[in-house]
Amino acid sequence: MEINDKDKFELEKNGYRLNYQNAGFLAGTSMPDLSWNAIPGTSGPNLGWDQNPLGQFPKLGSFLPPSISDIQADSGFIERAAKYSCFNGANVSAMLGSINNSVLDQSKRSENLVEDGINRRGLERKETGEGASSGGCGQEEGTSVANAKKRKRSNQGNGVNQGEEAQRSPVANCTREIAEKDKIEKKKPSENQIKDESDMANKDEYVHIRARRGQATNSHSLAERVRREKISERMKYLQDLVPGCSKVTGKAVMLDEIINYVQSLQRQVEFLSMKLSAINPRLDFNIEGILSKSLFDPHVGPSSSMAYLSDQSQTQLHRSQQNLLHGMAGIVDSADALRRIANAQLISNTGLKEPLTQMSNAWDGDYQNLMQVAFQDLNNYARAEMPNANNMSS
Amino acid sequence: MDQFMDRKNYTHRNPNPNYTPNYNSMQSLRFIQALARINRAAPKPTTPSRRTKQIRRAAYASMAYTSGSRHNWSRALLIRLRQRQRLRSLRLLTVRRRVRIVTPAMSRPEEPARAETLRRLVPGGKSMEYCNLLEETADYMQCLRSQVQLMQSLVDAFSS
Numbered sequence: 001m002e003i004n005d006k007d008k009f010e011l012e013k014n015g016y017r018l019n020y021q022n023a024g025f026l027a028g029t030s031m032p033d034l035s036w037n038a039i040p041g042t043s044g045p046n047l048g049w050d051q052n053p054l055g056q057f058p059k060l061g062s063f064l065p066p067s068i069s070d071i072q073a074d075s076g077f078i079e080r081a082a083k084y085s086c087f088n089g090a091n092v093s094a095m096l097g098s099i100n101n102s103v104l105d106q107s108k109r110s111e112n113l114v115e116d117g118i119n120r121r122g123l124e125r126k127e128t129g130e131g132a133s134s135g136g137c138g139q140e141e142g143t144s145v146a147n148a149k150k151r152k153r154s155n156q157g158n159g160v161n162q163g164e165e166a167q168r169s170p171v172a173n174c175t176r177e178i179a180e181k182d183k184i185e186k187k188k189p190s191e192n193q194i195k196d197e198s199d200m201a202n203k204d205e206y207v208h209i210r211a212r213r214g215q216a217t218n219s220h221s222l223a224e225r226v227r228r229e230k231i232s233e234r235m236k237y238l239q240d241l242v243p244g245c246s247k248v249t250g251k252a253v254m255l256d257e258i259i260n261y262v263q264s265l266q267r268q269v270e271f272l273s274m275k276l277s278a279i280n281p282r283l284d285f286n287i288e289g290i291l292s293k294s295l296f297d298p299h300v301g302p303s304s305s306m307a308y309l310s311d312q313s314q315t316q317l318h319r320s321q322q323n324l325l326h327g328m329a330g331i332v333d334s335a336d337a338l339r340r341i342a343n344a345q346l347i348s349n350t351g352l353k354e355p356l357t358q359m360s361n362a363w364d365g366d367y368q369n370l371m372q373v374a375f376q377d378l379n380n381y382a383r384a385e386m387p388n389a390n391n392m393s394s
Numbered sequence: 395m396d397q398f399m400d401r402k403n404y405t406h407r408n409p410n411p412n413y414t415p416n417y418n419s420m421q422s423l424r425f426i427q428a429l430a431r432i433n434r435a436a437p438k439p440t441t442p443s444r445r446t447k448q449i450r451r452a453a454y455a456s457m458a459y460t461s462g463s464r465h466n467w468s469r470a471l472l473i474r475l476r477q478r479q480r481l482r483s484l485r486l487l488t489v490r491r492r493v494r495i496v497t498p499a500m501s502r503p504e505e506p507a508r509a510e511t512l513r514r515l516v517p518g519g520k521s522m523e524y525c526n527l528l529e530e531t532a533d534y535m536q537c538l539r540s541q542v543q544l545m546q547s548l549v550d551a552f553s554s
Contacts, residue, residue, distance in 0.1 A: 234528035272545035277445035
């Protein structure tokens with residue numbers, strides 16, 4: 001199989017080659033004389049897996065000198081390093097028994113992190129500590145035996161072996177990604193979306209989706225998975241909204257609960273509107289006529305005889321407006337304030353003695369009228385008061 | 395016709411630079427204004443059922459207006475309200491339907507079975523995808539709940 005062009009380019013960029021034909025020499029051996037730094041120049045783009053001539057390239061040992069830190073942390077480098085290490089997972093598994101557990105845990109954790117980070121904004125692959133982690137890759141590389149057959153076989157076990165081979169989470173990320181790439185290269189080298197996703201460093205405008213272990217990686221299933229995760233995230237949010245649904249599990253039951261709750265809310269609106277309409281007819285229409293907005297409503301323009309009344313009422317209404325706005329959250333409070341103001345207003349309107357007695361019997365109408373009046377005037381009077389009141393109330 | 399609607403529902407722009415509208419207070423304000431309007435028109439004989447409908451319509455209108463264009467359901471609700479307004483006043487039935495690509499229920503096999511019920515409940519839910527439908531449902535539920543609380547407190551205030 002051939003490396004794709006991107007890989008070749010990065011190989012050239014990094015200036016190293018990994019030798020897989022002679023990696024068999026290294027199986028099970030430690031090569032202390034290997035050094036990452038001793039990398040001869042490469043020949044360029046025609047480098048392939050099967051083209052590495054024997055013995056001409058540095059053998060990557062299982063133990064790396066501590067100078068790996070000065071190796072350029074490069075995403076492509078890590079990619080390839082991890083990729084190479086994946087190819088002979090079957091052989092390496094025995095050797096890597098010691099690091100299995102820690103690596104598996106880390107990769108699982110990183111997997112979780114990656115799953116959480118799936119979103120429309122591009123995921124930047126964190127290139128932290130890659131110098132050290134490349135050591136981990138190289139370790140496996142050194143012990144890797146790459147054959148075409150083993151590569152193909154290892155594809156099956158890639159999902160498992162990725163965790164074993166990666167020592168740190170960035171490496172785990174790239175091994176997973178490389179496994180993704182491997183699978184694609186094995187199956188269909190022309191899945192552009194996945195290739196673009198693997199070019200994390202360059203293209204950020206694509207949706208970066210990590211293929212999980214052992215899952216299909218073609219673009220349809222990835223999009224499907226993103227959609228399913230969005231849906232489950234929204235279901236969780238809805239679960240928090242609907243009261244009493246914390247212990248309900250499963251989408252079907254949850255959906256039933258949601259539907260019941262919305263239906264019950266709508267029924268409550270109907271019932272409360274019936275109640276509100278039942279409250280209103282208790283108003284005495286005389287009161288309504290007298291205290292209606294014809295007195296106070298600037299739209300209708302007060303009649304000349306009532307002009308003084310409207311002047312008087314304005315100051316009181318300002319107060320009532322403020323009171324109402326203060327008590328917007330607790331409407332009952334404002335109703336009390338209104339009651340007091342209503343009293344004051346009625347007493348001031350001496351020409352309207354008749355409604356006083358009626359009003360004392362029907363406080364409902366009083367609230368109603370005053371709220372009408374006050375809120376009608378909120379839009380028209382005292383703009384300057386409203387901001388203050390709104391600030392205080394909100 | 396739109397001017398008519400705007401006159402009823404227009405709130406003057408607040409000149410305070412620090413004014414941050416709270417959703418609940420905006421909703422309460424609109425609803426109470428609507429109630430005031432309904433009560434002002436009360437001397438005209440109205441049957442209780444008509445009043446109920448008016449009040450219910452005012453409730454949904456206040457919800458939709460405070461949510462504005464931010465959500466699909468509020469837009470759909472506003473369109474529905476305006477259509478009915480036109481119907482009632484002009485007795486015309488010339489409703490220009492917005493062309494939307496609606497996939498019928500049969501062609502959405504990946505949804506659960508009750509999703510269609512949810513679509514009927516949430517305004518504008520017929521043409522949304524399931525994913526967006528859930529998001530709209532959450533917002534619609536919150537608005538409905540605040541509206542119910544508002545009406546409940548009004549009823550308590552008036553009946554005490």
